[in-house]
Amino acid sequence: MTATIKKLKDLTREKERIAKAREAYPFCITISSGTCGLAKGSGELVKAMQAAVKGLGLSKKVLVKSTGCHGFCDIEPVVHVAPQGILYQKVAPENAKEILSETVLRNNVLDKLLYTDPRSGQKVRYAQEIPFYKAQRRLLTKANDLVDPESIDDYIAIGGYRALAKALLEMNPEKVIDEAKKSRLRGRGGAGFPTGFKWEFCRRAKSDVKYVICNADEGDPGAYMDRSLLEGNPHSALEGMAIGAFAIGAREGIIYVRHEYPLAVRNIRQAVAQAKRRGLLGKNIFGSGFSFDVHIERGAGAFVCGEETALINSVQGLRGEPKQRPPFPAVRGLWGKPTNINNVETWASVPIIINKGGDWFARIGTEASGGTKIFSLVGKCAHTGLVEVPIGTSLREIIYNIGGGIKGEGDFKAVQTGGPSGGCLPRHLIDLPVDYDTLAKAGSIMGSGGMIVMDDSTCMVDVAKYFLNFLRNESCGKCLSCREGTQRLYEIVERICEGNGKEEDLDLLEELAQVVKDSSLCGLGQTAPNPVLSTLRYFRREYEAHIKDKRCPAGVCKSLIQYVIDGEKCIGCTLCMKQCPVNAITGELKKVHKVDSDKCIRCGVCVESCKPKAIFVV
């Protein structure tokens, strides 16, 4: 049963005990059940697998484990069979029995469930041979494949909480900070402030009460690094927090997680309870005299609450609005006490740094910034999912080698990095190393690691409009420049998309964007014009085409396009006529059809339904 861990010896003994218990099972089947896996039916799969194990009388031989997200969203749900190490993709509940009877009992590989490499067309058996995984350096996300997030034993089995023991028993706070500085770890939340220095400021602040906060308020559309870590391996962030708290002298920690992440909330809550029960949180941890307690606060889902001063306000029950810095939270933060806030990914990196040393960690990244960064690669990319690479890896490597290039027939056009307030980088910058400074120079940001790939069917003006719409609604509204500025920027871009743009609009856009950037209080406002500024910088021609020629080159903006039927290709099947919701298409069977542009609402249903591809956009 669960024994309390009071000393380092207990931890080692626990680890051995768990390892022994695991050895009793010759086979282990791991099923990825993060939110993405559950959406694709891994919940039923786990149940089916457990039932099948029971049905075949393998309860003493096969251990079924449901873990967090493995990162490769396209092939969910993923089943991993150990010790063979075989990976099956897109497994349905009805495959459960087969896997057990064939792979586990007879050692046969089920070809139909294997992953096919789209480039070579060959079946791949092992995870490490899949190009998506092969090119990654999975320091943080690797544990997601191994750990059942609901079991602290699993985390201890992979060496969990050893870093905390090392920090508490063998190091002093200064040494921990020193190690963090050496690692050149920079905040993964977006601003990229050196973590070691941040801790040092907070340590220097004189106060009897200090706080550490884990910022899990991940609000970027299409980004889910933090969610995946909290869902899949909540203890790593907890351990990191405890080490950080020891370094700065805090005794209390708060995890601020958004309520929209129910599984993450549940898992982290369970993890805290387990760690407390085992004595890994609470009073006198490892007999070192250091006490640390953690609470969970749920955020109501405002994007701006990811900003640290707004987050503190929100925890205190005030409106989630940023405050002036200085005073920085390290001096006067939560409840007026020195507070250190780091993002989930930053906290999760800490145990690795303590275990392997700051120098080791620093060698992985670039000169200015050490370690790996998780990106959520989404959009028109062949393989989407969470990608962990050393900082300084080029965009080309991420998008082409790991992401497998562009999905379908289109060409790469741009990649948007850093979430809604990031910028769009064009094709000629594809070899840019992904790093805080290089991205900022190119007019984008690292942000928390969103990466949206776009192909040539994307209209950049429309993209700018989409992100501005998000930002104008998510601005807290305190600063005139941000509240009113983003609204006006949106109005102008919307006008351009509708074909009502004027030539002087581009100058006004630039002028206003600069003012919003310059005069807003917090990071949200200061980066809000990035989508406009970067698209204007790299795709000005597209804006001009919208304004001068009243044409949308990518064929996206509805007011500027028309659907036309090619008389030579049309076979007169009447399918489009039947599909059209507003009866804008006229024609007779086996005769060329015609689109009435006045009636047409540009929904695109006809294009999708047309078999000979006779309908095109002008």
Next chain:
Amino acid sequence: MKHICPPATRPPAGGTSDCPPERKQTPRGGVRLTIDGLDVTVDQQTSVLEAARFLGLEIPTLCHDDALTPYGGCRLCVVEIGKGDKARLVSSCTYPAEDGLAVRTNTKRVVRTRKMLVELLLSIAPSSKNIQDLAARFGVQRNRFKPKYEDCILCGLCVRMCREQMMSGAIDFVGRGQKRRITTPFDKKSDLCRTCGGCQYVCPVCTLRCQGPSAPTDVCGSCLTMEPTCTDKFDEYMCYLGPTGVCGTCVSENKKCEESGGTKELCHTANTTQQPRR
């Protein structure tokens, strides 16, 4: 003797020097900074705005009131700090005076920003006299945005007045982004509200309307001269509405009255709200 670096307060910039830049310490707990090249020593906890005003430098504000906590919402009081690439704009009402800070209150960037902010304000509430005055002061002569004709610019003065001076807290902000507005809880009459009128008293926009002849554009321009129009006719200001007396109502009323056939004297006596003090 071995050279010892002072305890670092920030990571060394660029690694050019062995030690981080040293900061001058000012004795007796004060902080020394320069504003527009002028040295000033102020108490700790003083804001840059207060320090600048102490020197007699003028910085425009709209959401600031000496009796209320600084808020930093209107951003009109932005000033430039830092040098080179690190130069940035901060709101002087909320930014604390720091040792060695070099503040510039009227750079090109500051003026350009303020102008755009005034233009944004103008597009929200063109009928506010205060905003029209600001437009006149900064030479904003056009409004490139669609006017909204609203009464509130969300400066939050009323909210702070109600909470901090009236000890009530009957109103506050609700919503965020475009949906942000000021109201009572659940939009119902609040039991906390004593109808004291404090909120109205501090409002820079809704209480003082432009009452002059309605202008053909959002920028009325009548106030550009900033001269009280009453003094054309009288020796003294004729207005109740504050010291400036530039509303221009009397002039327009007089004109109408004269056009409809009244004599000059009659019209003027009928339309003045206050008899000139002799």
